[in-house]
Amino acid sequence: MTTNPQAAQVQTIAFVLYPGITALDLVGPLQVLAGLAQASPGFEVAVVAERLGPMPTDTPLAVAADRTFEEAPHPFALVVPGGDAPALRAMGDPRLLDYLRGAAEGAEIVASVCTGSLLLAAAGLLEGRRATTHWTYRHLLGVFGAIPVAARWVEDGPVVTAAGVSAGIDMAFHLAARLAGAPTARLLQYALEYDPQPPQGGLDWDDAPGDVFAPFVDRYVREAWSARPEWIERLDARR
Amino acid sequence: MTTNPQAAQVQTIAFVLYPGITALDLVGPLQVLAGLAQASPGFEVAVVAERLGPMPTDTPLAVAADRTFEEAPHPFALVVPGGDAPALRAMGDPRLLDYLRGAAEGAEIVASVCTGSLLLAAAGLLEGRRATTHWTYRHLLGVFGAIPVAARWVEDGPVVTAAGVSAGIDMAFHLAARLAGAPTARLLQYALEYDPQPPQGGLDWDDAPGDVFAPFVDRYVREAWSARPEWIERLDARR
Numbered sequence: 001m002t003t004n005p006q007a008a009q010v011q012t013i014a015f016v017l018y019p020g021i022t023a024l025d026l027v028g029p030l031q032v033l034a035g036l037a038q039a040s041p042g043f044e045v046a047v048v049a050e051r052l053g054p055m056p057t058d059t060p061l062a063v064a065a066d067r068t069f070e071e072a073p074h075p076f077a078l079v080v081p082g083g084d085a086p087a088l089r090a091m092g093d094p095r096l097l098d099y100l101r102g103a104a105e106g107a108e109i110v111a112s113v114c115t116g117s118l119l120l121a122a123a124g125l126l127e128g129r130r131a132t133t134h135w136t137y138r139h140l141l142g143v144f145g146a147i148p149v150a151a152r153w154v155e156d157g158p159v160v161t162a163a164g165v166s167a168g169i170d171m172a173f174h175l176a177a178r179l180a181g182a183p184t185a186r187l188l189q190y191a192l193e194y195d196p197q198p199p200q201g202g203l204d205w206d207d208a209p210g211d212v213f214a215p216f217v218d219r220y221v222r223e224a225w226s227a228r229p230e231w232i233e234r235l236d237a238r239r
Numbered sequence: 240m241t242t243n244p245q246a247a248q249v250q251t252i253a254f255v256l257y258p259g260i261t262a263l264d265l266v267g268p269l270q271v272l273a274g275l276a277q278a279s280p281g282f283e284v285a286v287v288a289e290r291l292g293p294m295p296t297d298t299p300l301a302v303a304a305d306r307t308f309e310e311a312p313h314p315f316a317l318v319v320p321g322g323d324a325p326a327l328r329a330m331g332d333p334r335l336l337d338y339l340r341g342a343a344e345g346a347e348i349v350a351s352v353c354t355g356s357l358l359l360a361a362a363g364l365l366e367g368r369r370a371t372t373h374w375t376y377r378h379l380l381g382v383f384g385a386i387p388v389a390a391r392w393v394e395d396g397p398v399v400t401a402a403g404v405s406a407g408i409d410m411a412f413h414l415a416a417r418l419a420g421a422p423t424a425r426l427l428q429y430a431l432e433y434d435p436q437p438p439q440g441g442l443d444w445d446d447a448p449g450d451v452f453a454p455f456v457d458r459y460v461r462e463a464w465s466a467r468p469e470w471i472e473r474l475d476a477r478r
Contacts, residue, residue: 015300024270024431027300031263031404034298047300054293054303059273061254061266061286064293064301114432135432152436164432165270166408174438186439187448192263193353193374193403195442196435197391199413200425203434209426 010044011076013037014103016116017049017065018096020086023057024165025113029079029172035188040180048072050095058083069099077175078107081168082115082134084216088224091122100125109175110159113168117161121146130156134164135205136213140221143234150205169194249283250315252276253342255355256288256304257335259325262296263404264352268318268411274427279419287311289334297322308338316414317346320407321354321373323455327463330361339364348414349398352407356400360385369395373403374444375452379460382473389444408433 013033015026030045037043049055049065056062080100083090090096100123104110112120117133120126121144131146132138132154141148153162153171162171173194177185189195225231252272254265269284276282288294288304295301319339322329329335339362343349351359356372359365360383370385371377371393380387392401392410401410412433416424428434464470 022270023266027262027266027298030298030300031261045299047298054301059266059269059286060284060305061269062293062303062305064303066299066301135429152434164430166431166433166435169405170436170438177438182439187451189437189439190374190442190448191403191452192405193442194405194437195391196405196437197409198428198433198435199409199416200421200428203429203432209429212426213430 009042011042012072013043013045013077013079013109014067014072014075015045015047016078016080016096016100017047017055017063018086018090018093019055020089021055021057021063021081021083022087022114022165023059023061023063025081025083025116025168026063028166028169029111029113029162029175031192032169032172032176032188033079035191036176036180036184039184039187043076043179046072046075048075048099050099058086069095073102074106075103076107077109078103078111079168080112080116080119082113082118082165084115085220085224087115087118088220091119091224092227097123104158108158111161111171111175113162113171114164117141117146118144120159120161126159126161129159130154131159131161132163133161135208136164136210136217139238140235142238143231248281250281251311252282252284252316252318252348253306253311253314254284254286255317255319255335255339256286256294256302257325257329257332258294259328260294260296260302260320260322261326261353261404262298262300262302264320264322264355264407265302267405267408268350268352268401268414270431271408271411271415271427272318274430275415275419275423278423278426282315282418285311285314287314287338289338297325308334308342312341313345314342315346316348317342317350319351319355319358321352321357321404323354324459324463326354326357327459330358330463331466336362343397347397350400350410350414352401352410353403356380356385357383359398359400365398365400368398369393370398370400371402372400374447375403375449375456378477379474381477382470
């Protein structure tokens with residue numbers, strides 16, 4: 001509790017951390033919105049997790065949150081990163097899903113990156129909503145009543161979902177413009193020198209190597225969802 | 240020491256961590272090259288620091304290395320992230336500079352992101368070399384005998400320097416293609432769905448807000464280099 005009226009007005013953008021996340025899913029948008037918080041004192045960013053202390057990512061880097069779920073129960077905005085198998089397993093973590101449901105209730109923005117949208121889906125937050133995720137996982141969204149969309153990011157009411165991994169950066173600049181205005185977002189873009197020049201150019205979706213990734217995705221899903229046969233059934237029924 | 244000839248052939252790409260780094264400087268290229276290591280068993284990635292245990296970044300996220308400097312003295316490749324004031328202060332950290340010099344000696348690739356190139360410069364590794372850094376810090380490179388270049392990334396012999404923050408991702412895809420070939424790099428690009436769509440488009444360098452950033456950069460430099468008056472003198476002499 002605080003009696004400082006200014007502090008009480010700070011709006012928290014909470015990034016959700018759980019073991020095994022794809023590091024860039026978290027750090028891309030975190031870097032953008034940490035810049036927003038620096039430029040706009042009305043906002044702050046936090047990284048929230050079930051516990052403090054280092055957690056593994058899908059790289060050798062371990063990362064640690066600065067707040068527990070209990071310390072950030074009602075954020076202004078929620079951002080949920082994804083991952084491969086660990087994100088699919090996290091869909092069965094009741095404490096994580098409970099936090100997402102409670103935090104989403106009063107949040108003005110409920111966002112995800114990559115397969116983070118599958119966690120929102122498992123928490124029941126995407127029913128009837130247009131949403132996206134990593135392109136190799138997009139067929140899973142329908143299992144939870146979401147309407148899959150192939151787009152860099154999708155905004156449906158308070159829910160903003162980004163495509164795979166690096167798409168979180170684009171989504172975060174969109175959110176920065178929405179929250180603080182286009183000029184501030186542009187300044188942040190110069191600060192992060194976000195002027196992408198992929199050495200081989202952009203992606204060609206007609207040439208996407210879906211066959212290379214599909215067997216991995218299918219195995220991750222069946223292993224991670226082994227305790228949820230109804231999800232597997234619904235998935236197979238949709239084929 | 241190992242007697243397993245296969246293990247002995249694994250080439251380590253070492254990301255250097257120190258307190259206060261810009262998180263995305265590290266995590267952008269780390270994510271790309273961790274994917275490379277997954278796709279190409281001849282490579283591994285490591286995050287090296289003076290000590291293990293969480294270190295602060297310029298966001299609320301703390302990050303931890305998985306190896307000490309002593310555990311990775313001779314990496315195949317070195318990648319040095321940057322930061323604002325903390326990177327400038329790290330230019331005076333003798334243990335970090337000693338590690339960079341020793342590790343760079345036998346490395347095939349000595350890379351940096353953003354102001355990470357200033358650490359290479361302070362270690363004496365950029366003399367006479369073409370290099371880049373974050374656009375707001377580019378004028379500092381000449382203080383250390385480097386030739387500043389305005390480019391997304393610059394390759395000069397073993398030294399590959401990237402521009403600010405997000406440029407590390409582009410540089411890493413370039414390195415992935417150089418190390419494992421263009422088809423593998425392209426597969427990684429699909430895996431990270433790296434198909435950037437900045438909501439406000441690319442940057443316009445004729446419109447860059449240098450005046451907004453210059454006072455901060457100047458203050459950071461003068462504070463961080465207060466124990467190195469010869470650097471300040473050389474900087475002022477170049478104006």
